[in-house]
Each structure stands twice: as C-alpha cells, then as structure tokens.
Amino acid sequence: MASVFIVEDEAIVAGDIKEAVTSLGYTVSGMAKTGEAALEKIALAPPDLVLMDIHLAGSMDGIETAGAVHEKYQIPVIYLTAYADTALLERARVTQPYGYIIKPYDERELHSAIEMALYKHRMERSLHESMETTLLVINMTQDFLYLIGADGKFLLVNDAFAQYTGMGRDELTGTSAYDLVGRNLLTPRMACWQLAPRTERHLAFEEQFNHRWYDVDIYPVYTGRGIVGKYAVSIRNITAKKQAEEQAKSNAGYLRALIEEASEVMVMLNNDGTFAQESP
Template identity: 65%
Template sequence: MMDKLAIFIVEDEAIVANDIKETLKSLEYDVAGIAKSGEIAMEKIKELHPALVLMDIHLATSMDGVEAAGKIHVLYDIPVIYLTAYADKALLERAKVTEPYGYVIKPYDERELHSVIEMALYKHRIEHEIKKRDAILFAVSSAVEWLLRISRDECSIPRIFESSDIRDILEPIGLALDAGAIGIFKADTDTSGQETLSLIYEWICPVYKSNLFNSELKNFKFADLNLSRWRDLLVKGDVISDTLSTLPEDEKRFFELLRVKSGVVLPIFIRDNFWGFIGFFDKAEITRSPDEVEALRITTNLLGAAMGYR
C-alpha cells in the first residue's frame, strides 16, 4: 500500500516523461511507472492500479492515448488527465467520450499541472463516494421492501439461525459498502430487569468467521465490555465510528471479540424506543466518509421503521 498517491505516466518522448517524473516527485507524488505505448501502459496499470494516469493524447503506437484512456476508464475506473501539445477537432471529440478528468497543455506549467491533478483526484474521490452511497441506499431499498412484505405476513422477523433471509438482505448492503461484516444486536431485559444485548443477525464476507455462537456476545451488558459511554451515545441517536487504535484502551474488548479493527455502530429505534444497534465492521482500520456514515444512518432508520411495521 503506497503512502503517497501514485501517478502513472504514459509518454512516448523519454525526455518529457523524465521531466514529468521529476516534477511529480517535487510535488510529493509517487510515480508508479512510465510507459511509452498504450499497450505497455495497459499491462502495467492492470498490475499497479495507480491513483491517476497522465496520458499523452498523441502516442506514436498502434494504440493511441485516447484508445488507452478509454480502456482504462472502462476496466479500472482510474482518472485520466490528457497531456497534449495540440489536438485536432476529431481527436478532441474522441477524447471527450473517454470522460477525462482534465487536460494539460505542453509545455506544461508546474502549478497548473499540480492544480489539475488535485482537482481530478478530488472529483474522482467524490464521485466514488456518491456511487457508494447510492449503491448502499439502493441495496437497503430492497431490504426495506422485503421487510415490509414479511411484516404483513409474519408476527415477527425470522431469526437468522432459522432462516437465511436476514443474511440475504444484509449481503447487498455489505457488498455495496465493501464491509467485512454486519451485525445486528438486540437489546432485551434479563430476569433481574437489567438491559442485556445479544448478536442475533449477521452477515460476513468469506474471509470472516461467524460470531453468532460466541457466548460472550450473548446476553452481555454494555458495562460488561466497558461500553457505558457507547450506550449513552446510542440512546441519544448518535453514531459511533472508530478504529481499534483510536478507541480508549478499556473499550477495545468489543472489537477484539468481533476480530475487527474498525466499525460504524448505529442505534436502531422502533417506534421511538431503543431496540438495539447495527454495526458495520472491517478487519482493516477504515475511517468511513461522512457521506458513507450518512447513508448508513438512513439505512438504519429505514430498517428500524420497516422492522417496527406491523
């Protein structure tokens, strides 16, 4: 995993390519590689998957810059910026179809190059977040439709160990989010009248192990795992988004039991009453964007409304 954003250069003039390479380094970008033809570029980009490609629109090879950029856009969803000294109208019309993220005129100005790169990276990141948010909301719309349908037919939602239906509706949400696992924890009351929580529904990707039969995640209290602060936040409707390394030391046990390193935890309310919470977890330390967290909040609210519909 590269610490700096890596940029790939496609330029058939060695002197120009090397000059661009040194400029990028001075701007604190990594240079993933250099190719002098579209064919070589496609092979290397498939392997390296850089953050961005600087593409000479005129390549003296059988695959020109426009054709290579079009394939990169379709196959890898990597932003491309064209480098050009000139371009005729027909070439520009072809270039538009590839949806480039900008143009830099040669000989280039360093400040202009930096500005165009930063704008392209920002635009691509925002587009990616919007696509992910929309995918999450589309997935949850199917889940809500299913929940509303069974609510008319069933007295209660089936438990996951009796039916795979809950897992089936959580799966598209997990895939849209690119999460490792989703867990739904239900609040209940024990014989002494104290609130307890249990993991009752779960979806996991293939590399995760199930936690459904972990006894430490059955009938536990927030205080048992030093999560009283979490309860105070959740019952107020707040979202907890954290990583294992940034959690207070005494609150890490919950993530450790789940064998995860990050998660977003949101409260579920049914008819304005705290019902439990849902968590979206990962084995890597991932900080979700505000758009992703907002999409998960909407998701949780819709699930709570559908689960409470009778």
C-alpha cells in the first residue's frame, strides 16, 4: 500500500489525519510540524505522497515546502487548508499540486483525493518514461526523424535533425516546418506541405535537394474521426548510395564499350555465370 507523509503543525489535527489515513489502508511514513523538518525526513525516506497544510509555523510555509518537494523529489502533494484567498491559491498553483482538501473533510473525500493523486502521478511517470525511451531510440540513428502537427509545427525532433538545422531540440519544438523550407533546409514535401494522404498509411519518395539525395518516408497519423492530426517523418541521406549506383552504371558502360571495340573475343559474365555482354 502507498506511503503518505503528513505535514501539519497542529498536533491534534495531525493525529486525526494520521488515523484517517491509516484506516484507509495507507502507511504513514512520517510526520512533521514545519517545512524544514519535513524536507529533512522526506530526504531520508521519500513517501509516495505528501499531505501538506498550506499554513505552517516556521520560516517555510506549506507552499514553499511543497515547491521544494516537487523540485527535488517529484513526489505528489495534496494541500490541506481551512481557507485560502485568491493570491494564496495562485502561489499554490505554481507548485503543481495534485489536489486540495478543505478542512474539515470526510474520509471519502480524503480517500478519493489520495487515489486520484497517486493514479495521476503513476500515469505521468509512465508517460515520462515512455517519452525518455522514445527519445533514446530516435536519437540512436543519424536519419532525420520528426513529428509535425497538422498545423505544420514540429512536435518532436531527434538530435540528428536538430544538428542539421543548427538549432536545439527544444528550440525547434513548436516552430513551423515551413520556416526551414524558407531557409532551404527542407523541401515543401519534406515539410508535409499540401499533402493529401486521404486513406494512405505511408508515403514514400526520393528527393534530390541541395546536391544530395534523400529517401523520405511519411506516415500520416489519423484521429478517431479519420482526419490527419500529425505526420511522422523519416529522412535518410542516400547520396552515397546514388553515387555508387551511378558509378556502377558508368563502369558497366565503360566495359561494354571496351568489349564492343575489342578485336579479340571478350565476354562479360553475370555473377551466375551467364553472359552479360560479348564482343561482336
């Protein structure tokens, strides 16, 4: 069962909260009357959730303490308060709390707030881990990988593409792909400009651009209503491959010319031993 840390400067109220939390099946990992004491104890044994009174005695109030808990440990915090004015709630909102409980409260309200906070935190952590894994994977390649919204703005880019543009990943996110078209870094098709995928699930083409060749794959991502919401784009530089193909064609043409002009009998064989070319 989840562990809960209680920060409350009134001993009787703190005891009542502890009893209620325990009766709901949670473990009370610790209690503190001041923000300073709370931070010291939480550092030694981080709980799954903190119940924080907004109004605390001492140099740190509940809001400042909650901000430190969020920044250092990313532990969900639920505020406990008997009253709060607009300015106080605005300060509290900055610390990204997972809920508020107004005193006096009943156990059902407390139980619901704790369960919702724990669930939200699990989902956020899972999403964060998923995003970190995704970034790790897409940054393992030198191919250009990015996600573009239907409005033409970058939602996600990999390091290779960011390096190519001379911008940072975070700097690129939210900017328009059409700006890179204007800077001659992408073609309109690479920026998914005026694409009409309809029901296609994959668009593939080769693009010659700035004296280089690129293999481009675009995957439209459809919403539940069948409308394109974004595009996943993969771009691979195939210039070396194209140059090798052209060199191979040139070599083959040169050998054919030698064979045709030779006075002796000469043949060019395929890998399987069959005749590819013979002199007249």
